[in-house]
Amino acid sequence: NYLKAENKYLDTITNRLKPFQENLYTEMKSRIKEKDESVPYFKNGFFYYTRMEEGKEYGIFCRKKGNLQAKEEVLLDMNHMAEGHPYYAATGFDISPNNNQMVYGQDLVSRRQYAVYVKDLVTGKTTLEVKGETDGNPVWSGDNKTFYYVHNNPETLLTEKIIRHKVGTPGTADKIVYTEKDPSNYISVSRSKSDQYIFITSQATMSSEIRFIGTASPEAEFKVFQPRIKNVLYNVEQLNNKFVIVTNLDALNFRLMETDPDKTTRENWKEVIAHRPDVLIESVEPYKNFLVITERKNGLVQFRVRDLSNNKDTYMPFEEPTYMTSVGTNPDFNSETLRFNYTSMTTPSSVYDYNLRNGSKKLMKQQ
Secondary structure: OHHHHHHHHHHHHOHHHHHHHHHHHHHHHHOOOOOEEOOOEEEOOEEEEEEEOOOOOOOEEEEEEOOOOOOEEEEEEHHHHOOOOOOOEEEEEEEOOOOOEEEEEEEOOOOOOEEEEEEEOOOOOEEEEEEEEEOOOOEEOOOOOEEEEEEEOOOOOOEEEEEEEEOOOOHHHOEEEEEOOOOOOEEEEEEOOOOOEEEEEEEOOOOEEEEEEEOOOOOOOOEEOOOOOOOOOEEEEEEOOEEEEEEOOOOOOOEEEEEOOOOOOHHHOEEEEOOEOOEEEEEEEEOOOEEEEEEEEOOEEEEEEEEOOOOEEEEOOOOOOOOEEEEOOOOOOOOOEEEEEEEOOOOOOEEEEEEOOOOOEEEEEEO
């Protein structure tokens, strides 16, 4: 009631500005390209993209099988789903390994407490699987029946538990697979780019801890990769028959290490790229035949490309003296293309594809 009273007071005081507000809104809207489409990305036999239609408020999530000339399949029309709701948000679209189901989160309140739905992409039927209090980013296991989700505290909204759910079963049958006891840590669940592992990540500002299982064994008990250590951060990616680790263990600017899947604690880690006082290692993007390391030097991000056949490194060239860039959406482990975002004071926001094999670069979209 207090908020409603404040809003009513605001409307009264600013009523004379209504024409000005409308003019501003109209001008800003005229500068936005209403009919638009994201650059399609390829995953497990399908191209996925989101498009906007003129005059509509929400995106339409679609896919095409095999190639971009194939017939469009609309997976989620959020304009239709938002009808009758003052607020609508859908997020976390994850497609099952057999391509026949999609799990996603939906929020009708704007509290970032998402209910979880599963849509059968063969029949079109949608079912409510988890009533709410999730972070909206569920993750499939490998059996096409089970997914994991993060449960939020209903009052504080802090991420508290990772829960396993089997499609079609009641919530009472759900299994808590991890509970975070430290309120300063945020937790998340994800699947490796190779689709072979499920990771649970618990991270605070200056420490992290990861657990993992194989996607083929959804009911297995999660194994701790390396128990948390004060002031030590680490992140893990699978790279063929190894795990690669980006960590600040004895390395202020982080270093790259690797280990075997059955020997994951720190005494087994082997150094791949040493710590350097003038270069920060930010992250890695694994591929079957390449590894892309995101580094920052002199304030600028650079992409270091390692060919796994000979372990030779090259750096992607950037022509401009200053710019901003980041790794884009690259879900296909078998690809040999790095999609990245780029902009500068003279170049509009752009999406490029960089061929890791021959070094060619192709502009895919520019604002």
